[in-house]
Amino acid sequence: xxxxxxxxxxxxxxxxxxxxxxxxxxxxxxxxxxxxxxxxxxxxxxxxxxxxxxxxxxxx
Numbered sequence: 001x002x003x004x005x006x007x008x009x010x011x012x013x014x015x016x017x018x019x020x021x022x023x024x025x026x027x028x029x030x031x032x033x034x035x036x037x038x039x040x041x042x043x044x045x046x047x048x049x050x051x052x053x054x055x056x057x058x059x060x
């Protein structure tokens with residue numbers, strides 16, 4: 001996967017995770033809220049992975 005693909009997937013996971021977190025909070029659904037938090041973390045990890053690929057590409 002390329003740098004841009006990782007960053008795009010990261011952004012989608014962070015957005016979807018934030019929505020799940022907010023809906024879970026609003027409805028009192030702790031499982032959905034926790035799922036959202038986990039998905040946001042996954043997205044953050046994908047962003048970091050994309051940044052690392054970009055940094056390595058720039059140095060290569």
